[in-house]
Amino acid sequence: MEELNQALFLMINAPDHAQALLLAMARGVAEWSIWLIPLTLTFGWLRGDERLRKLMLMATASGLAGLLINQLIGLIWQHPRPFMIGLGHTFLAHAPDPSFPSDHLTLIWAVAFSLLLHERSRTAGLCLALLGLPVAWARIYLGVHFPLDMAGAVLVALISAWFIQREEHYFIDPLYRPILSFYQLLASPLIRRGWMRD
Secondary structure, X not given: OHHHXXXXXHHHOOOOOOOHHHHHHHHXXXXXXXXXXXHHHHHHHHHXXXXXXXXXXXXXXXXXXXXXXXXXXHHHOOOOOHHHHOOOOOOOOOXXXXXXXXXXXXHHHHHHHHHHOXXXXXXXXXXXXXXXXXXXXXXXXXXXXXXXXXXXXXXXXHHHHHXXXXXXHHHHHHHHHHXXXXXXXXXXXXXXOOOOOO
């Protein structure tokens, strides 16, 4: 399996003299796409009613659960990144921490899968799920992840979204009121002016 993982990595990884434009695009996708997650969740919260806000909380909880699972996996199995074993070419600075699964892709797809589970947020979920594809390519292309790191991220994201959906009554309902009260306290001047939703 590791031989296949490395062979697939070398097929996708950028060559030594990669085109500058392609490298710039890959860096942009790899580093900046992740910010669409908090922007989507914040926009959904600010514009939504109670049900939509709870969906945003579920998606947030799914993403956090996925990252927690990744940390546990990293403690148990410290799989090196390609540059840690001198494989391929690296065009993105990264800490030499465990590569499996990809945190970036886990967060994107855990949020996306959570949103896909509900008809009201399905379009946003589909857009974020599709966003994960170029992110996966870019992080392999730039030499900081293996293809199986992305496969692991898909599995963790699915488990996280399913678990939070299944146990929603334990997590979301108890958290919603305190978070709403905190938001209303912080945003009260803007809410009073009608610039933000109560």
